[in-house]
Amino acid sequence: MSAIQPVLDRLDADLDASLERLFSFVRIPSISTDQAYAPDVRRAAEWLVDDLKSIGFDASVRDTSGHPMVVAHHEGPEGSPHVLFYGHYDVQPVDPLELWEDDPFDPKLKEVEPGRKIITGRGSSDDKGQLMLFVEACRAWKAVHGSLPCKITLLFEGEEETGSPSLKPFLEANKEELKADFALVCDTSMWDRDTPAISVGLRGLVGEEVTIHAANRDLHSGHYGGAAANPIRILAKILADIHDENGRVTIPGFYDGVEETPSQVKASWDALNLTPEKFLGEIGLSIPSGEKDRSLLELVWARPTAEFNGISGGYEGEGFKTVIAAQASAKVSFRLVHKQDPEQIRAAFRAFVEERLPADCSVTFEKHGGSPAIQLSYDSPIVTRAKSALSDEWNKQALTIAMGGSIPIVGDFQKLLGMESLLVGFALDDDRIHSPNEKYELSSFHKGQRSWARILAALTA
Template sequence: MTDLSPVLDRADQNLPSSLDNLFELLRIKSISTDPAFKAECRKAADWLVAYLNSIGFTASVRDTPGHPMVVAHHDAGSADAPHVLFYGHYDVQPVDPIELWESDPFAPAIKDMGNGRKVLTGRGTSDDKGQLMTFVEAIRAYKETRGALPVRITILFEGEEESGSPSLKPFLEANAAELKADFALVCDTGMWDGDTPAISAGLRGLVGEEIVITAADRDLHSGVFGGAAANPIHILTDILAGLHDETGRVTLPGFYEGVEETPSNIKASWETLGMTAEKFLGEVGLSIPSGEKGRSVMELTWARPTAEVNGIWGGYTGAGFKTVIAAKASAKVSFRLVGQQNPAAIRESFRAYVRSKIPGDCSVEFHEHGGSPAIQLSYDSPALTKAKTALSNEWPKPAIVIGMGGSIPIVGDFQKMLGMESLLIGFGLSDDRIHSPNEKYELRSYHKGIRSWIRVLDALAV
C-alpha cells in the first residue's frame, strides 16, 4: 500500500474542474427510451470518448442496433497488475412530469440545503452520470499525480440501461475476449446511509411461474353445482397456502438445496445497522415480519429465498355479486433465489407439487416468466476484503457488506458470459429521487466517491 495523500490532495484540488466536467455531461439529454433523443445519446457517448482519450485511455464509440457503447482501455504501471472492467451507463430516464421539477432537469446546479449540506441537481446526477464520473475523475487524479495507474482498466459505458439493455448481451458475446477481466466494478448502486459505504455481495435470483387451473368446461351456477363440482379457486388457494409451513419455510421438496447460512460475522454487522422489523415495515404501514421465523428483516430480504404470490384471479370480480363457480383460476408466483439454488430445479419442483394437488378431472397449464440464478460473491473474497478496507478508510463509518433483494442483470451477464464476479460499489443515497422529478446527488457523495475509488484502485493492486 502506497502513500495516497498526494493523489487524494489532487482529487480535492480538482473538484471544481471535476464538477465542470460532470455538468457538461449532465447537460446532454441522453434519454434512451425516446427516439427523439437518439442524437443526444450519441453526443453523450462522443463526449465520454473524447474525455477518456484526453486522460490517457484508448477509447472509442461502438455502434449497436440501438444506442452506442463506449469502450476504453488503459494499461497499468506494472505488467502483472490486476485487470478490472468498470461498468456504468450514460443514458438517463425521461423527465416527465416536467411540471414537478423545481428547476430545469438538464441545467445542473449546486443547491445549498443549509447546515453545510450541498447537493447536485439534475437528471442523471445520481443515476448514473454522477456515479460513473467519480471513477473517471479518480483515474484523472491518479494519472496526474503518479503518471500511471495501479491496475489495468477496461471501461464499458452503456447507453440503453434505462430502456432494458437490448444491445448489451449481443455486444458482450461479440466482444467477450476484449472485455473479459479479472473482475468487474459496477457503480450503479448506493450506500447504506450518508456515512456508511456498502458493497453488495449478493443478488437474489428469480423464477417466475403463471399457473392456470381448469375445472368445468364453463362457469357454473353455484346453487346448482355447488358442493358437487370442483372449484378451481378452492384448488388454487389450497395449493398456494401449502407453499409455506407454520414457521414460514417454503415446503417444496429440494427448495433449500444450495442455500447456505450467512456467516455469523456478516449477520452481526447487519445487526449494528439498527434496522428493526418495526422500522423497516413501518414505512409501508406494517409492523409484524412474515417469512421464516427467527431471522432478521435484513437476512430475510438479503440472504434468504422466498416464495411469493404476485397475482391471483378467477370467477366474477366485477361490481355487485354473481353466484358462480369459475371454470378457471389463475395465479402468478415468483421465487427469489439465493446461493446455489437451481432455477430449473425450483421450477420443476413447483410444477410437480402443483400437479400432485390437481384432481383427476381437472387440468393445469404453466407459463414460464423468466428464471435466473442468484449471484453470490464469497464473503471472504480477497477483492471484497481489500475494497471494504479501502472504503472504511475514507468514510466516517466502516464499510458493510450487504445483499440486495432484487437483481441487476448486468452482474449476471458478466458472470455467465464473461466468467467474472462483480464488486458493486456506489455512493448514491435512498433519497436521491432517481427516476423521479428533482433527482439529486450529494456533493459529498461525489467528492468522497472520487476519493473512495482512488483508495479502492490502489488497494486492488496489492
C-alpha cells in the first residue's frame, strides 16, 4: 500500500476542485433521447476530451451515426494489465420539470442532514458523477506518481439512455483499439449508503412502443360512442391481459430461458433481510407487485418483468373533451433474466398484441433497444481483489449482488471483445435517477474516487 496512500491524500485535498469539475459537466444538458439537445450532447463529449487531455490522456471525440463516443488512452508500465473503463455522458430527460426542487442543470452541494451532503442535478449520479470518480482517481494517481499503474483506455458513450444504437458498430469497427484484459463498468449501485457492492447479475431489456390505430380521425364521443372502436379501450385491454392474477406475464413463451436461482444464492439474498416494507416503504409503497411467492430480491434481481413506462391517447389537457381518439400508444419494456432471448420476447409480444386487435383496427410497433441478461462470476480473482479493496475503503465487507437494471454493454464486451467486466458503482437506490431531483451522495463522490484508486492498486499489485 505504499503507492496508494499519497494518491488517497491527494484525492482528499483535491475534493473541492473535483466537485467544481463535476458541476461544470452536469451543467451541460446532454439529453440524448431528444434531438433538440444534440448540440449539448456533443458539448459534453468535448468537455470530457478537454479534461482528459489535461491529465495526459490521448483523448478524442469520435463520430458515429448518432451521438459521438469519447475514447482516451494512457500507457502503463511494461507488463501491466490493460483496463478498459466504460461510462456514459448522456442523461435522461428532466420532465416533469415542475417537480424539481432545484434546476436540474445547475448542480449544488446541499446539506440534507447534519454531516450528510448531496450533489443535486440530472446526471449527478447517472452517470456523470459515477464516471468522474474514475477520472479523478486517474488524475490524482498521475499527479502523485507522474504515471498510471496500468494501461488504461476510457470509453464514454452518449447514447446509453436511448438503447446505445451506435455502440455495437463502434465496438466492431474498433475492436483492436478497445480490446483490453478486462473492463471496468461504473453504472451500478452500492447495497446501502455504507456498504459497497459488486454486481454480478444484470437484467436484460426489451423496449417496445405500441400504437393502436382505430378511426381515421378523432371523433365526437356523442355521435360515435357505442359504435366506433376506441383505441384507448383496446390498448387498456391488451395491457391488462399481459399479467395474470398472480402477477405472471401471460405472453406465450415469455418464461423460456428463465432459470431458478441456485438455493445458496437465494439463501445469501435472504440473509440480507430486505423486507418489502423497507425496500418499498421509502417510495411510499408496501406490497410487491410482481409474481406471488417470490422474495423481493428475486423479483428485482432474478425474475423477468413487463412494465408500462408510458401511455398516451386522446385529450390529456386541462378540463375535458368528449373525444374518441384516432390512436393511443404505450411504451412497454421487459426486463429479462438468464437466457431469455430479447428478439423472441419482442416477437411474442407483437403477436400477443396482434391477436387481440379488432379486425378494423391496426397496430404499429417501434423498437426501442433489446439486450439479454448478464450473469458474471461470483468469485473470479478480479472480483475477489476488488472486494478486498472496497472493504478496506468502506471499512465494511463488500457484497456481491445482482441488479434489476440493464447494462447492455457488459454483454457486448463479452460477445464482441471477448472481455469480462467488473461492475462497481456508488449510486444508491434513492438517487432518483431517471426522476425529478436526481442526486448523488457526497460520500459516494469522495469515497468512490478513493475506492477506484484502491481497486487500481489491487488489480495491478
